[in-house]
Amino acid sequence: MSAIVYVPGDAAARSLGADAVARTIRDEAARLGLDLRVVRNGSRGLMWLEPLVEVSTSGGRVAYGPVAPGDVAGLFAAGFLTGAAHPLRQGHTDAIPWLLRQDRLAFARVGVVDPLSLDDWRAHGGGRGLDAALAMAPAAIVDAISRSGLRGRGGAGFPTGIKWKTVLDTPAPQKYVVCNADEGDSGTYSDRMLMEGDPFTLIEGMIIAGLGVGATKAYIYLRSEYPDCERVLLAALDRARAAGLLGASVLGSGRAFDIVLRRGAGAYVCGEETALLESLEGKRGEVRFRPPVPAQVGLFGMPTALNNVVTLGSVPAILADGPDAYAARGVGRSRGTLAFQLGGNIRHGGLVEVPFGVSLATLVNDYGGGTASGRPIRAVQVGGPLGAFLPASALDIPLDYETFAARGAIVGHGGIVVFDDTVDMAKMARYAMEFCAIESCGKCTPCRIGSTRGVEVIDRIRNGERRPQNVALLRDLCDTMTGASLCALGGMTAWPVLSALEHFPEDFGLRPAAAGGGS
Amino acid sequence: MPTHTRLEVTPPPNTDEVVQQAIEAHSREPGGLLPLLHAIQDGLGWLPPGCLPRVAAALNLSRAEVHGVVSFYHDFRTEPPGRRVVRICRAESCQAMGAEALVDHACARLGMAMHSTRVDDAFTLEPVYCLGNCALSPSVTVDGTLYGKVTPARLDVLLDQPAESE
Ligand SMILES: Cc1cc2nc3c(=O)[nH]c(=O)nc-3n(C[C@H](O)[C@H](O)[C@H](O)COP(=O)(O)O)c2cc1C
Ligand code: SF4
Ligand code: FES
Numbered sequence: 001m002s003a004i005v006y007v008p009g010d011a012a013a014r015s016l017g018a019d020a021v022a023r024t025i026r027d028e029a030a031r032l033g034l035d036l037r038v039v040r041n042g043s044r045g046l047m048w049l050e051p052l053v054e055v056s057t058s059g060g061r062v063a064y065g066p067v068a069p070g071d072v073a074g075l076f077a078a079g080f081l082t083g084a085a086h087p088l089r090q091g092h093t094d095a096i097p098w099l100l101r102q103d104r105l106a107f108a109r110v111g112v113v114d115p116l117s118l119d120d121w122r123a124h125g126g127g128r129g130l131d132a133a134l135a136m137a138p139a140a141i142v143d144a145i146s147r148s149g150l151r152g153r154g155g156a157g158f159p160t161g162i163k164w165k166t167v168l169d170t171p172a173p174q175k176y177v178v179c180n181a182d183e184g185d186s187g188t189y190s191d192r193m194l195m196e197g198d199p200f201t202l203i204e205g206m207i208i209a210g211l212g213v214g215a216t217k218a219y220i221y222l223r224s225e226y227p228d229c230e231r232v233l234l235a236a237l238d239r240a241r242a243a244g245l246l247g248a249s250v251l252g253s254g255r256a257f258d259i260v261l262r263r264g265a266g267a268y269v270c271g272e273e274t275a276l277l278e279s280l281e282g283k284r285g286e287v288r289f290r291p292p293v294p295a296q297v298g299l300f301g302m303p304t305a306l307n308n309v310v311t312l313g314s315v316p317a318i319l320a321d322g323p324d325a326y327a328a329r330g331v332g333r334s335r336g337t338l339a340f341q342l343g344g345n346i347r348h349g350g351l352v353e354v355p356f357g358v359s360l361a362t363l364v365n366d367y368g369g370g371t372a373s374g375r376p377i378r379a380v381q382v383g384g385p386l387g388a389f390l391p392a393s394a395l396d397i398p399l400d401y402e403t404f405a406a407r408g409a410i411v412g413h414g415g416i417v418v419f420d421d422t423v424d425m426a427k428m429a430r431y432a433m434e435f436c437a438i439e440s441c442g443k444c445t446p447c448r449i450g451s452t453r454g455v456e457v458i459d460r461i462r463n464g465e466r467r468p469q470n471v472a473l474l475r476d477l478c479d480t481m482t483g484a485s486l487c488a489l490g491g492m493t494a495w496p497v498l499s500a501l502e503h504f505p506e507d508f509g510l511r512p513a514a515a516g517g518g519s
Numbered sequence: 520m521p522t523h524t525r526l527e528v529t530p531p532p533n534t535d536e537v538v539q540q541a542i543e544a545h546s547r548e549p550g551g552l553l554p555l556l557h558a559i560q561d562g563l564g565w566l567p568p569g570c571l572p573r574v575a576a577a578l579n580l581s582r583a584e585v586h587g588v589v590s591f592y593h594d595f596r597t598e599p600p601g602r603r604v605v606r607i608c609r610a611e612s613c614q615a616m617g618a619e620a621l622v623d624h625a626c627a628r629l630g631m632a633m634h635s636t637r638v639d640d641a642f643t644l645e646p647v648y649c650l651g652n653c654a655l656s657p658s659v660t661v662d663g664t665l666y667g668k669v670t671p672a673r674l675d676v677l678l679d680q681p682a683e684s685e
């Protein structure tokens with residue numbers, strides 16, 4: 001039997017030279033006359049150790065990282081193919097505490113399997129959810145999702161079961177499943193990792209959604225910034241079709257389902273569900289008025305179950321192991337697990353899937369190891385560009401939808417971005433307004449014009465021009481944008497701006513009391 | 520800094536063929552305008568404005584509708600890019616790791632501004648808002664290849680040598 005060496009083909013690992021490492025390993029094996037197979041797996045999510053190379057040994061997989069091409073000859077010489085000692089050895093992968101302490105459901109196979117091998121996917125528990133769903137009535141599938149407590153992982157946290165029930169109960173000649181793979185929030189990459197590392201699980205989740213709501217056609221709307229995902233998904237869709245997982249009769253069930261992959265074109269607002277549907281219809285990505293909701297009148301006017309990648313990727317595990325096992329995890333009305341993503345100025349960045357209720361401090365300090373710079377943490381932004389900035393003193397708060405909402409913050413898609421004490425928070429507030437101005441779809445005046453005014457007002461505050469008046473103006477502007485915007489881009493840009501002002505008034509040249517507000 | 524104003528740019532010689540293929544592949548697809556435009560831009564590197572009326576006709580759309588879509592999306596280019604396209608992430612996570620300084624460095628070193636193509640057509644320099652590589656910030660793409668933990672020194676190396684590919 002030939003040895004198996006895993007070198008991640010994940011975009012993050014490749015961004016640090018994983019391709020060159022894989023090539024060097026193949027070359028060195030050839031030179032030594034060794035029979036060896038290199039598998040390009042997904043990433044385990046320990047990004048600071050990428051490229052993290054694993055070898056399969058009789059005692060399980062052993063990890064080495066971060067590996068550079070120049071380390072390869074030494075690894076062979078040390079006997080890494082049998083898991084031998086080496087300065088880069090991280091031990092048995094499954095025993096690495098960072099992974100051991102996680103509770104991976106949606107990401108159970110990411111980094112473990114060969115992403116494009118259906119056999120590997122099956123061997124590691126893939127497809128069990130679909131097998132169960134194929135034996136259930138649509139209403140029973142929707143009921144299982146409702147009972148699991150699953151809420152949308154794309155940002156809004158809407159109960160998935162309720163959405164699916166609406167689609168199921170709306171009669172129509174054609175229904176659709178749409179996967180939102182726009183992943184526009186900065187600081188997030190879990191969608192990308194799932195699609196690159198275990199695409200069949202997303203496909204499985206989409207098929208189950210189709211069976212549940214009565215849809216036979218589906219789209220994945222993928223952001224253009226993810227060419228690696230596009231390549232993996234196209235190959236996975238081909239293989240799924242060839243294996244009868246997709247097509248006129250899913251696994252011989254007589255029920256049809258197929259998926260078309262579509263590429264976005266660089267517009268943040270197209271992650272908003274109705275703008276996404278407009279874009280899929282070939283139009284400008286402008287947000288639609290609601291009601292009706294997409295579950296009733298969605299793509300091409302038909303009922304549409306539109307969900308985030310990780311929402312859909314969580315579905316197979318729920319069907320496979322039952323909704324109760326999923327609902328047993330988490331706190332309050334935030335059930336199950338969330339795949340948090342640690343980024344920014346962080347020592348040990350990466351993906352941490354754990355039940356809701358974990359504290360920011362645990363994620364940022366215990367998993368993250370503090371800042372990369374070694375300086376004190378000053379601020380943390382959770383939930384993407386529309387998420388509030390939290391001061392280091394607020395890190396004890398548990399991560400669940402309700403607790404965060406009560407603090408004027410959002411969990412969103414679970415992205416956590418850390419800033420050290422060199423950050424200028426007035427500049428970050430300015431950036432939030434600038435981003436809104438760049439990405440506004442233009443439909444609402446407060447968002448389109450207000451954000452540009454916001455940049456100017458913050459500039460004046462930063463320049464020390466009539467500070468009290470301009471701060472009052474900024475607050476008014478934020479109020480107007482919050483109250484009169486059709487979607488969360490204009491409606492929530494105030495959150496990062498005002499949280500920066502509230503928690504870091506000194507960066508705006510204000511004394512703490514002068515900033516007003518309170519926490 | 521020198522920015523580029525092209526008075527006249529002729530579309531590439533294979534434009535007709537690429538546009539025809541894109542129309543054949545996507546004009547019958549529901550909502551096929553975006554895939555069609557992507558197919559042209561994948562083939563030519565940009566969307567020569569002169570070909571858009573043909574696209575409109577093939578999809579039974581008005582020219583204004585097609586123009587509205589092309590101008591809405593940041594990805595679509597109506598001018599040819601430089602020989603190398605450098606995109607620097609300026610979203611929050613990369614800012615936390617020095618993206619602003621990286622932008623300044625790139626502008627100084629290449630002698631050009633963001634959002635522009637250099638007069639000799641050697642480089643196009645653009646911002647991008649998150650590349651999904653936020654644990655390895657700052658991130659950059661050069662000719663579509665993603666790089667993480669890009670220091671100014673590493674950027675210099677990337678700009679000096681052709682992009683790595685497997
Ligand atoms: C400006 C804006 C951008 C959004 N971007 C995304 C995105 O990139 N991915 C995503 O899944 N949801 C995004 N959303 C949320 C979607 O509108 C929608 O709530 C979600 O895709 C529904 O799926 P879920 O219930 O599974 O989360 C965005 C919302 C807004 C207002
Ligand atoms: S708030 Fe902004 S992005 Fe949202 S619909 Fe209005 S103009 Fe468009
Ligand atoms: S913020 Fe730059 S890669 Fe995500």
